[in-house]
Amino acid sequence: MSFDYDLFVIGGGSGGVRAARVAAAEGARVGLAEESRMGGTCVIRGCVPKKLMVFASGYPGHMADAAAYGWDVTAGGFDWGRFKGQLETELDRLEGVYERLLNNSGVDWVKHRAVVTDAHTVMLDNGESKTAKTILVATGGWPFVPEFPGSDLAVTSNEMFHLEALPKRLLIVGGGYIACEFAGIMNGLGVEVTQFFRGEQILRGFDRETVDLVADQMGKAGIALCPGTNTVSMEKTAEGILVHGTDGSQRVFDLVMFATGRKPNTDSLGLDGAGVEMAPNGAIKVDEFSRTAVPSIYAIGDATDRVNLTPVAIREAMAFVETVFKGNPTAVDHDLIPSAIFTQPEIGTTGLSEEDAVEKGIAVDIYTTSFKAMQSGFAGREERVFMKLIVRKEDDVVIGCHIVAPGAGEMIQLAGIAVKMGATKADFDRTCAVHPTMAEELVTMRNPTRSA
Incomplete structure (x- = not known):
């Protein structure tokens, strides 16, 4: 059977782009579809912009230290608009880098949504159908907000990089690493931060003695940590967003960010119909070689919900190419990942x-x-x-x-x-x-x- 491509990749994040580029370098005819911005979660709405915000939020402390070291330093007010402009310029630059890497690799890529229609076919949202000997799904994850009265008033980490202005009072709901990272960022930028989380301590699953010290220092920095607390409902008022907490409290915030989890970004991809087995949370079930129940369809990265880290997705991409295009079956070692x-x-x-x-x-x-x-x-x-x-x-x-x-x-x-x-x-x-x-x-x- 003749195919349009040897490989068609759905998703232009770190894992998908790496797999496409390396497969093309092996002589494969490669197509790729990305419905949003090239670079995916890490580059556009995750690791990179978050780390730049971490840097920005640390300067008040650096300047205070400078004064103690004898420097005459005066900190002016933080200009969110100026920083936001620089941040967006940098993300545009990085997106361009990813696009050029694909172009230089000879990958045929399009900015369209793609869904799987059978074991060897994807349909683009412009009506075009493409066939491939192998399909790789690398669509990543997406923030999840539970439904409750007023949940539509919440934002997620996706929107935090594009706020028109910084809030004065911010509620972050969640105790995981994304919630805790944003709590530190926004606190450092001068925002009054309150953090609700259901457990008795933040960062469940990490070494408790380590986490206890971090929580103590977050509290001393001015972040109001509220263990055993969740939201019951939210409503818009003249003063802001009125949040009813499970602890019986009623507090008003200018912005509420939910960081209560992420789910595989696999909705409406047509995978069930193609015979791909899915977990209840939407994760794509794969074997140690990232192969699904359909031999011609593979999946890597957060869409599989194995270890949801960018470097892991990249290693899975490299192992996929070794397995499929180099004849060297390679399983990714997910043990002892720093x-x-x-x-x-x-x-x-x-x-x-x-x-x-x-x-x-x-x-x-x-x-x-x-x-x-x-x-x-x-x-x-x-x-x-x-x-x-x-x-x-x-x-x-x-x-x-x-x-x-x-x-x-x-x-x-x-x-x-x-x-x-x-x-x-x-x-x-x-x-x-x-x-x-x-x-x-x-x-x-x-x-x-x-x-x-």
Whole structure:
């Protein structure tokens, strides 16, 4: 059978674009459809704009530190409009980069929605039908807002990058990393932030001792954390948005952002009709090679709801090309993936938490250290750095590393290599410290704090 393409990709995010480019470099005829902006969640409405906002929100603290170091610095008012313009210009530039990468790779791409009509066919929203030997779905995820009275008044992380003006009073609903990151960002930009979350603590699933320190410092920074609290209803009033909370409170906010979860962006893609098996939450079921129940249809990234991180989607894309176009079946290793949470303070983490180890019945030694960083301590700030190693007693292997510190994400990227390689605590101990740095504490913790 003759096909229009060897590969047709649905979705122009990091994973989809990488798969398309690399497959084309192998000589494949590749088509790609993206219904929105090229670059997907990470570039347009996720990692990149969020990190730029994190940078922007940190300058009040930097300027306060500068004064303590003898600089005559005066902070003026933050100009959201000016920053927003710069941010949008940068996102436009990055979208252009993605488009040029596809063009230079010879990928035939279009800005249209595509749906799957059978195992080898997609239909574009302009009425055109395209056939392909292999179809790859890389449509990512999308924020989810539960329905309740007034839920239509809420915004999500998607809209936070494009606000016409900063609110004075912001409610963030959710306790996950997106909610906590935006709480820190908006607090740093001078917004009065309240955060509702249903659990007893934020960042469920992360190492509790690590999270407790972050929550404490968020509170000290002025963020009003409200555990065990959710919204019952919301209504528009002359003063703003009146929110009725499950704690019986009634409070008025200028803006309410929901960050209560994301779901695979797979609605109305025609996958069910094509025979693709789907999970109840809309995730595409795949095997270790990212292949669906239909042999010619594959899926990668957040649409599969495995590990929802941009670098993981890219690695899945590379493994897909190895498997399908290079004849080298390659499964992605989803174990021991380091990650950063750009809260303020920042978290870097890889491997098991202490709670994970206990739940799995693994006997471990726990090494911890907490201290004031030299730079902020000199400036008189009270923020503390925290580092934690989870060491398996059986063989001395470091199975978890957790860091709360400025630049924790940079540190965990390198520590993640050691943990992935199976380094032992003895390996850490025999590594010479780099002094004076915060990271040197990772190799100078000699005695366990406790065992678990």
